[in-house]
Amino acid sequence: MICSTLGTPFAVEPEGNILLIEDTGEAPYRVDRMFAQLRLAGVLNKVAGLLIGTFDETDIPGVDAVVQEHCSRLRVPVIRNFPVGHTPFNATLPHGGLVELDADQGRVRLLENPVRID
Helix, strand or coil, X not given: CCCCCCCCCCCCCCCCXXXXXXXXXXXXXXXXXXXXXXXXXXXXXXXXXXXXXXXXXXXXXXXXXXXXXXXXXXXXXXXXXXXCCCCCCCCCCCCCCCEEEECCXXXXXXXXXXXXXX
């Protein structure tokens, strides 16, 4: 959905934000194309960090290689294979919440209460 909304009013706002990417059932060549589109659109140059969830398809080694190749070019912290997305045991992350990404420790820490009661 991230790539599908590029160029529309619903596109992600990457500037200074941590981008979460995960998908299911995608072949390595399609994941490669999506990362290339994000790079060419300037999204990957603007994010403060990248959180890569799981990909549950038949060619996991191929997808992992594609993700590693694209992430190695980035100059921001990246956590790969984070337990979020289409996986039986996954973390629930609030959309738009203030978080800290520690790529060295492989951790994401919430910096604010994600639930507001007004």
